[in-house]
Amino acid sequence: MTTILEEFRRLEEAQKRGEIDKANLAKLRQEISEMVEEAELASATDADETDAQDEPTHSDLLRFTLLAICGLILCVLLGSWFLRDPTLALTLGVTVLAAIVIRASQELED
Numbered sequence: 184m185t186t187i188l189e190e191f192r193r194l195e196e197a198q199k200r201g202e203i204d205k206a207n208l209a210k211l212r213q214e215i216s217e218m219v220e221e222a223e224l225a226s227a228t229d230a231d232e233t234d235a236q237d238e239p240t241h242s243d244l245l246r247f248t249l250l251a252i253c254g255l256i257l258c259v260l261l262g263s264w265f266l267r268d269p270t271l272a273l274t275l276g277v278t279v280l281a282a283i284v285i286r287a288s289q290e291l292e293d
Contacts, residue, residue, distance in 0.1 A: 190215060247287055255280040 262272025
């Protein structure tokens with residue numbers, strides 16, 4: 184911002200010395216203002232895109248939740264079939280699900 188103000192002052196001094204007339208001064212000021220506006224818009228757009236890329240979307244979280252539930256059901260069914268004890272199979276399934284959720288949350292944070 185300081186650079187822009189210095190440029191405006193330099194243009195005003197050049198106009199006072201007679202190097203440029205009022206019409207050119209206004210035109211140059213307008214060009215500088217347009218460049219600043221374009222830079223601000225580009226900066227805001229880049230920041231929005233970066234923020235959107237950093238956060239997981241709802242579809243990612245939904246996909247992860249469905250995958251975790253399917254993993255739990257699979258662990259319980261396989262555990263029941265091999266162990267012949269549904270309580271032990273449910274305990275094993277919940278433990279495996281907890282490990283998957285912890286690992287996935289660590290991945291999402293990074």
